[in-house]
Amino acid sequence: MRVFVTGASGFVGSAIVDELLKNGHEVLGLVRSDKSAGALEAAGATPLRGDVNDAGVLYAGATNADAVIHTAFNHDFSQYKANCEADRQVIKTLGEALAGSGKPLVVTSGTGILHYDRPITEDDVLSAGSDVIPRAVTDEAANAVAATGVDVYIVRLPASVHGAGDHGFVPIIVGIAKEKGESAYIGDGDNRWPAVHRFDAAVLYRLIIEKRPDLKVLHAVAEEGIPFREIAKTIGTGLNLPVTGKTDEAATAHFGWFTHFAGMNCVASSARTRETLGWDTNAPGLLTDIETAGYLTASPAARH
Numbered sequence: 414m415r416v417f418v419t420g421a422s423g424f425v426g427s428a429i430v431d432e433l434l435k436n437g438h439e440v441l442g443l444v445r446s447d448k449s450a451g452a453l454e455a456a457g458a459t460p461l462r463g464d465v466n467d468a469g470v471l472y473a474g475a476t477n478a479d480a481v482i483h484t485a486f487n488h489d490f491s492q493y494k495a496n497c498e499a500d501r502q503v504i505k506t507l508g509e510a511l512a513g514s515g516k517p518l519v520v521t522s523g524t525g526i527l528h529y530d531r532p533i534t535e536d537d538v539l540s541a542g543s544d545v546i547p548r549a550v551t552d553e554a555a556n557a558v559a560a561t562g563v564d565v566y567i568v569r570l571p572a573s574v575h576g577a578g579d580h581g582f583v584p585i586i587v588g589i590a591k592e593k594g595e596s597a598y599i600g601d602g603d604n605r606w607p608a609v610h611r612f613d614a615a616v617l618y619r620l621i622i623e624k625r626p627d628l629k630v631l632h633a634v635a636e637e638g639i640p641f642r643e644i645a646k647t648i649g650t651g652l653n654l655p656v657t658g659k660t661d662e663a664a665t666a667h668f669g670w671f672t673h674f675a676g677m678n679c680v681a682s683s684a685r686t687r688e689t690l691g692w693d694t695n696a697p698g699l700l701t702d703i704e705t706a707g708y709l710t711a712s713p714a715a716r717h
Contacts, residue, residue, distance in 0.1 A: 414623075415477070416479065419465050419503070420465070421440070421458065424576075425614060440459065442461065445463070465503055481519065498550060500551060501554040505554055515564065517622050518555075521568050522548065523548060523571070526546050527540070551567070566629055571608050571679075571681060573608040575609070576706060579611075579702075579706070587703075589667065596649030598645040605640050606677065610698075611696075617692050635683070635694035
């Protein structure tokens, strides 16, 4: 199968490319730079040079593949809503390219945009639209494309997709701890984050396009919910820094713009995903990765 992957040089996308290649698939990967194109070619894939917001490039990639996996997204939180709306257009374009073809489209969302007082499941839906939850754009766009007859799947990634080279939430927390001289959590730190290693997530994307399940929303969740306090303790121990709980103004002063995410409680189940696809997880867990995968020695992640 020839698979078009957007974000092919990204943290999740590159893992998907490797997973597809080692399982006998061909990959056409969307990349922006010569360096990324070279790395893709060295891995055995075919690069497609262009920007994810270029409709012509997207159309060409999608129509020249048997399946499409969309992972590209601009995570600059300073223009988050605009980036979400750009993703709506990307998904719309991919859907138009695949209309009537019977080919699958897999798009990427997150568990953190759903809020329940219990572990969320694949059956749960958003409580509000993109006017309230900007990232709801992905679900809205996917549903609109599905309504035209395209076979669309939504993969919800957890708060932490981890592994060597991670530049997401955990590196931000590590950077804050180094800057402030202490590793902190909010309140009692019982709020929990789900997590998955990027290699395990990549397997799920592959299984979706191979098996084409009836389940259309799937959770790439290996660990349902790790107490944020344990994440902070692991970071503090590794950096030899004190670990403290903070509330109110002290929490805001410590975490800054990241306060909302540090206090996020978004436990998520992947039971239906595992049952439906036989998906299993084998890579290290988040706390082990923090200790061994270079999180504590890497340069601090960008702050917004």
